[in-house]
Amino acid sequence: MILLLREITLALILLICRAQVAHAGVCPSNPDTIKPCTCTPTTIACETTDKFELDVVLGLIAKGQDPQGLAFDTFILNASEISSLDRGVFHGLTFNNLKFIDCFRLSCVSSEAFAGLQPNVTSIYASDTHFDWFGRRDCSIFEAIRYLKNLKSLKIVRSKITEIPDNAFTGKLGQLSDLSTIDFSGGQGGVITQVGEKAFNDLPNVQLIDLSRHRISSIKSHGFEITLPIKNSLLINLEHNALKNNSFGNSCLKTNVKTELRLGENINLHCLNEEVFEPFLVNRRNKTEDNIIDLTITPIDCSKCNLWLLENEVNLNLRDKLKNILTSDGIDFWKKTKDDCSVNSVNVL
Template sequence: MGVSPVNATCDLFSALSTLTNVNQINIVNHRIPIIPNNAFNDKMGVLENLRTIDLHGSTGSNGTIIAVGTNAFSTLKNLNKLDLSNQIIVAINDSAFQFPRANWDRITINLEHNRLNGSRFGSHVFPTNKVTTLMLAGNMNLTYLPDGAFYDFFEERGHDRNTCNMSGIQMEIDRLNLWLVDNKVTMKLDQKLLEAMGKDGTALLKHTHKQMDVAPPGANAVYNHTIILHDFE
């Protein structure tokens, strides 16, 4: 009987979790299908030296990673760079990029040129205890940012500000993005939500509450749901 891709992937990350002295993981031309829940464990000790994980795909090629599981990187308290660009990620689960034991530091998370959309995020996805540069350019279907995934990311926390770059994406002018416009002053989003343009060609944050208070397309649809990755644990 062959080994399933999911089990093989879990075995790969279990093996990587034993490399307690490594400072960089760079895997090219891989066929990794998912980043599983709790991908990096600390059973052999914390990977305190690990600063960079680079699993990006090649520009113009077909990536293979489709999802990022819950607490996938939570043990990596000193991680400074994570590159998952040019993949085919459609789903990001709860707390995927949270670091509960993180040192106060900076991290760049590159998710550019994936297949993300606003309905496929879990809750509390991004770091709140690392100053984060989040790169989302090229996710052309990411036309709104769900508050369950992004609200705490944008909150003021008394340290250097998290930023999120949305370059090239045309965002919806409706209630799905209303929370961003309503909180643009208190959250200082003009310094955090970068290159966010509306579908009408005007910067998203230039819109008023009234302009945004419009029912989204398919208003009766369910927009926010958590992607459960039980099979990837």
């Protein structure tokens, strides 16, 4: 019995040790050979404002290593002169986390830039990194992401991406079934103007889609439609954009899970189109599963285009579903009467 316990203990110790070294890459013996990059058993970081050959440096780190020696936890690129990530740039090196910081010129990401990383990458973080592909599909960061089947968190903030393309997150190697966080918030200068068709359709575990502080004026048909059963509730943040009355395509908000939609600070959005928003606000079997829209600092017209809200106030329980809804003159919308709102809107778009 004692011998058996000793064997079990040794086996557990071995498993713990293996887990601890799972991402213990092997670095070159002479660190000067890989400048301006640095290497530790967990992290490779390339941080410089000068030009350098990223492909060459990563190739030197990978050269002659066995598979275990290629496994690191984090890759950090903070390099203002790098303009592209080409096919095979990582030379078999693997990472859990990819971070891109202040890569102001990085616009072209090959669809095969992350080749070999597919089973490993769970997180991508980028800030103040260009990533706009100027219409070249072979340079689109989205084409590369679609291969990362185990990705859980994607945060690309303050980029120069101008659109979320059609089918943006339809996986190439199966569903991106673990992806729960998508954060493209724009800070003070976001430039996204459009959300494409079925951009988020194939994501069964998504919980956050943040596209706040951009210039979004168009959401194409089925833009946020999610047909797969989602396990958790969903938050869609579209605050501080350029949304207008006619910005919403057919079935663009057709989610099949409890959803909070934030539309605050869209100052040109005056009418909630009944064809778009009534299906979103329909009663669920359980009130706790009802969808919610937050309209903070979004002036809603008291006019015919919103009359349907007053007509369905009770049967759709809209007072609980529409938060912070004020009219263009700053009055609580629910204090208006049907007669008050039986006039044509002066804001037609």
